[in-house]
Amino acid sequence: MSSVLYAVYGASGCGRGVMPLAREQLRHQGIPADRLVFVDDNAEAARVNGHRVMRYAAFLAAEATERYAVFAIANSAIRERLAAQCRADGVHPWTVSAASVVVMDEVLLGDGAILCPFVTLASNTRIGRHFHANLYSYVEHDCAIGDYVTFAPGVKCNGNIVIEDHAYIGTGAIIKQGRPGQPLVIGRGAVIGMGAIVTKDVPPGVTVVGNPAKRMNKE
Numbered sequence: 274m275s276s277v278l279y280a281v282y283g284a285s286g287c288g289r290g291v292m293p294l295a296r297e298q299l300r301h302q303g304i305p306a307d308r309l310v311f312v313d314d315n316a317e318a319a320r321v322n323g324h325r326v327m328r329y330a331a332f333l334a335a336e337a338t339e340r341y342a343v344f345a346i347a348n349s350a351i352r353e354r355l356a357a358q359c360r361a362d363g364v365h366p367w368t369v370s371a372a373s374v375v376v377m378d379e380v381l382l383g384d385g386a387i388l389c390p391f392v393t394l395a396s397n398t399r400i401g402r403h404f405h406a407n408l409y410s411y412v413e414h415d416c417a418i419g420d421y422v423t424f425a426p427g428v429k430c431n432g433n434i435v436i437e438d439h440a441y442i443g444t445g446a447i448i449k450q451g452r453p454g455q456p457l458v459i460g461r462g463a464v465i466g467m468g469a470i471v472t473k474d475v476p477p478g479v480t481v482v483g484n485p486a487k488r489m490n491k492e
């Protein structure tokens with residue numbers, strides 16, 4: 274008998290952190306752990322942390338009525354490429370969320386998110402596809418987060434903030450609250466260094482560090 278097959282794509286640090294969340298989520302749905310595998314294009318090991326590791330071609334060839342994958346890879350450009358590849362092959366995006374996650378009212382969350390333990394998404398917030406919110410991060414009210422945005426652990430994204438596609442927010446960064454109708458904007462592909470205190474807009478593609486956060490190697 275065939276059934277649905279679930280994959281955590283990426284068997285490195287990020288993937289090994291997501292796998293137990295994925296396993297727990299499926300356990301709640303009564304789905305056995307052997308329907309959950311790692312997919313990795315480079316891993317040598319046949320098993321990682323008790324789960325089978327498959328190459329992508331083997332995942333596609335395995336007997337299954339449907340396939341789901343979550344992209345547990347911090348690099349957002351790789352996530353985007355793999356998401357397109359999977360979409361073309363009929364593999365559905367999968368959202369994995371820890372049991373301790375709090376989601377408040379009117380939160381619109383795109384496909385394929387990873388919400389790690391103790392993440393909070395506060396009310397009236399929109400989040401795009403393949404978002405990663407690592408341990409203890411939060412998104413406060415009235416934020417708009419784009420596609421393929423990545424939060425390292427402990428990111429404090431306060432209210433009225435816009436974060437454009439592919440931005441990366443480092444561990445423990447704090448982003449100052451914007452105003453209604455006048456959000457603080459982190460531009461597309463910007464990188465916020467760990468521990469940065471972001472008090473004003475960050476242009477697209479720029480890396481900022483420090484308190485208050487400033488462009489790296491400038492000023």
Ligand code: UDP
Nearest residue numbers: 283284285286287288313314315346347348
């Ligand atoms: N990977 C993959 N296919 C790709 C790109 C990456 O399977 O096209 C895998 C890669 O082999 C590695 C993982 O994704 O095992 C990424 O791990 P890395 O340590 O670079 O990053 P992290 O786990 O921190 O996101």
